[in-house]
Amino acid sequence: VAVIESKACIGCTLCIQACPVDAIVGASKQMHVVLNDWCTGCDLCIPPCPVDCITMVSVTDEKTGWDAWTEDQAKLAKDRYESRQKRLEREELDNTKRLAVKAQNKAKALDLESAATDAEKVEIERKRAIIAAAMARAKEKLK
Structure with a gap:
């Protein structure tokens, strides 16, 4: 121990x-x-x-x-291990979903009509591309 x-x-x-x-x-x-x-x-x-x-x-x-x-101790250890593995998988999935929602909300906030200058529009497009790439990676993880 x-x-x-x-x-x-x-x-x-x-x-x-x-x-x-x-x-x-x-x-x-x-x-x-x-x-x-x-x-x-x-x-x-x-x-x-x-x-x-x-x-x-x-x-x-x-x-x-x-x-x-004892057989009971071995079963408890196996059950604890399997429980931990399921918890870790669940936490990773929850985190991936949370990040995907966050990215979607940021993408919605990047509205081209709100941009006053061409430089702002270029910056918004750059941010959209970054967010789209992040969302694609998140969707791949969810598969």
Whole structure:
């Protein structure tokens, strides 16, 4: 199980992002906590930690590997992993949709009739082209 040394933790959130089962909770610039019941001991949180404040502690005595896991623990870890993957996919899709709506609203705001000079019209067309390219990329991500 991972253990975070509270005095050394700088709250960078890199360990949170690395944990495949969401067993580390906390917020940016605040000390993080490991949920012992959810931690699988995979060590994936250790390499990204810039201050080396995470250590692994054995909680299974002499048992190692699959011998250290019950079937319920393995199922919980798998369920937590799958839940995290679905959440990350959902967040990425939501963000892409939000950015597409934002781009559409900006495109509507760029009305050629509101431009007084030719230079303003050229600038509006340039911005429209940038927004159209961004929207095309967003639509590709949604496919």
